[in-house]
Amino acid sequence: MGRVGVLLLNLGGPDKLEDVQPFLFNLFSDPEIIRLPFRWLQKPLAWFISTRRTQTSQENYRKIGGGSPLRQITEAQGEALKAQLAEVGEQANIYVGMRYWHPYTEEAIAQIVADKIEKLVVLPLYPQFSISTSGSSYRLLEQLWRENPKLQQIEYSVIASWYKQPGYLQAMAELIRQELDQLPNPDEAHIFFSAHGVPKSYVEEAGDPYQQEIEECTHLIMQTLNRPLPHTLAYQSRVGPVEWLQPYTEQAIQDLAHQGVKNLVVVPVSFVSEHIETLEEIDIEYREVAEEAGIENFRRVPALNVHPVFIKALADLTVDALKSPSISLSQVNQMKKKVKMYPQERWEWGITTSAEVWNGRVAMLGFIALMIEILTGHGLLHAVGLL
Numbered sequence: 417m418g419r420v421g422v423l424l425l426n427l428g429g430p431d432k433l434e435d436v437q438p439f440l441f442n443l444f445s446d447p448e449i450i451r452l453p454f455r456w457l458q459k460p461l462a463w464f465i466s467t468r469r470t471q472t473s474q475e476n477y478r479k480i481g482g483g484s485p486l487r488q489i490t491e492a493q494g495e496a497l498k499a500q501l502a503e504v505g506e507q508a509n510i511y512v513g514m515r516y517w518h519p520y521t522e523e524a525i526a527q528i529v530a531d532k533i534e535k536l537v538v539l540p541l542y543p544q545f546s547i548s549t550s551g552s553s554y555r556l557l558e559q560l561w562r563e564n565p566k567l568q569q570i571e572y573s574v575i576a577s578w579y580k581q582p583g584y585l586q587a588m589a590e591l592i593r594q595e596l597d598q599l600p601n602p603d604e605a606h607i608f609f610s611a612h613g614v615p616k617s618y619v620e621e622a623g624d625p626y627q628q629e630i631e632e633c634t635h636l637i638m639q640t641l642n643r644p645l646p647h648t649l650a651y652q653s654r655v656g657p658v659e660w661l662q663p664y665t666e667q668a669i670q671d672l673a674h675q676g677v678k679n680l681v682v683v684p685v686s687f688v689s690e691h692i693e694t695l696e697e698i699d700i701e702y703r704e705v706a707e708e709a710g711i712e713n714f715r716r717v718p719a720l721n722v723h724p725v726f727i728k729a730l731a732d733l734t735v736d737a738l739k740s741p742s743i744s745l746s747q748v749n750q751m752k753k754k755v756k757m758y759p760q761e762r763w764e765w766g767i768t769t770s771a772e773v774w775n776g777r778v779a780m781l782g783f784i785a786l787m788i789e790i791l792t793g794h795g796l797l798h799a800v801g802l803l
């Protein structure tokens with residue numbers, strides 16, 4: 417086999433407080449994060465929302481040390497994976513490709529080309545698939561592949577989602593067990609899975625398999641844990657006023673407390689690294705909610721980070737992908753059959769000069785309407801819940 421590479425995909429996070437606004441701008445510029453019917457509206461809206469959100473977001477990053485630990489942890493995972501692969505006789509270069517901050521996916525791909533990688537495994541650091549996470553990165557990769565003939569010569573294989581991988585399930589169960597056993601009375605614990613949410617319309621209208629994969633994943637973790645304890649699944653980190661997957665974490669914690677639950681073990685289920693939504697949202701915000709509602713023991717299970725059983729699981733996934741027939745980016749999107757990646761590209765097809773003129777006029781009117789809405793606080797986007 418020629419030179420082997422593994423591309424680890426993740427979302428990325430601001431390294432310091434000054435990075436927060438441009439990071440948020442990149443995130444909200446992605447049509448898989450805010451799904452709008454018009455391409456031209458994406459950037460003005462991304463600018464507006466990122467500017468409005470920066471201060472709150474910066475305050476949260478300040479509480480966890482002034483930046484996201486995601487880059488450092490992902491790089492450590494990469495080094496551990498390289499060492500684990502070497503142990504089983506597989507020499508591979510590891511690349512980190514973040515979607516919205518450094519090191520960007522584009523930078524990783526440029527390095528992969530420069531290093532003359534011949535066989536590449538694409539491994540998202542999201543156990544479950546969502547249009548908004550792995551889906552967005554696959555879409556970017558598809559575009560980079562289309563644009564670069566050198567990339568088209570690389571034999572590559574994509575791992576779509578991997579929440580059923582036994583080593584991953586074992587590592588999760590082990591971490592939960594450790595947390596349970598530190599409670600004064602482990603048999604009275606309630607296990608609370610908190611997954612990152614997505615808007616409900618992603619699942620119900622666009623066909624995102626995320627909710628189904630999260631539900632199956634929590635079921636498999638409970639099976640692997642093999643303890644007769646009650647459990648709940650809820651969704652956190654809602655952004656904006658539209659409806660997201662329910663129940664919401666905050667409400668579900670309060671409901672359990674009112675039902676008399678006193679010992680809660682919170683499991684962050686859609687992340688494999690510590691980041692703002694574990695360190696700030698769960699450890700600070702939800703802990704406060706829980707304690708105010710009467711929970712006496714609130715314990716959070718740590719993220720997998722470089723847990724050796726987890727790193728071995730990533731190595732097993734890589735080795736399996738190298739041995740099995742390759743899976744292409746377009747196959748992954750077909751496998752997630754009904755998924756509608758946001759079809760903004762469609763608007764480009766069949767463009768004529770007169771259509772361009774009308775596009776420009778409508779864009780200008782829309783932009784003026786947006787500015788009026790921003791200044792007055794009233795308008796269509798407020799009415800449909802986007803602002």
Ligand SMILES: C=CC1=C(C)c2cc3[nH]c(cc4nc(cc5[nH]c(cc1n2)c(C)c5CCC(=O)O)C(CCC(=O)O)=C4C)c(C)c3C=C
Nearest residue numbers: 427428429430449473484486546548612614655686691692
């Ligand atoms: C499985 C994981 C994730 C899903 C699904 C997801 C969807 C999603 N996220 C937002 C909005 C934001 N996400 C932000 C940060 C962030 N999100 C994830 C993971 C998932 N997002 C990660 C790993 C991070 C990085 C955290 C870090 O440590 O820096 C943020 C910025 C943080 C903040 O301001 O709260 C936003 C905003 C949407 C809208 C969405 C689905 C549509």
Ligand SMILES: [Fe+2]
Nearest residue numbers: 427612653693
């Ligand atoms: Fe997010």
Ligand SMILES: [Fe+2]
Nearest residue numbers: 653654693697
């Ligand atoms: Fe948040």
